[in-house]
Amino acid sequence: MTAAEVAAHLLGSCSFLEQFSAYMFGSALRGIGEDVDILVVGPGGEALSQLKRELQAASEFLPLHILYMLPSEERRTDFVAREKCVPLEQVMVATES
Template structure:
């Protein structure tokens, strides 16, 4: 699957993603590698628990490697910039 197809699949099947900032990074952006690296930035709580269940279901079909961060943690580490993360919404084709 291409990065665009993966993003569309996740956004279409994991409704809770709307409540978080979600990115793809790593080799999967370039169509290489064995796993799909996803970064989820947002608060903990019920919404995150629901999202984790949705992503668990999606991982039955995709080799997802998911990293979860609080917004403050992402800001401190500047992970999005340093790892050249791309928002899933930017990768998904426009409907």
């Protein structure tokens, strides 16, 4: 599966992603590697629990590595910029053209 297909699959399968910022990073963006790295930034609580269940089901046959961060953690580490994370919506659109 391409990065765009993975992004489309996750966005289409996981309605709770709308409440979070979700990114792809790592080698999958360059079409290499055997796993897909996903960063999810948002609050904890019930919405996160629901999202984890959705992601588990959506990733049953995908080699996903998912990292969850609170917004304060992401800001403190500057993870999105440092790791060149790309929003899932942008991954999906960028390779559809």
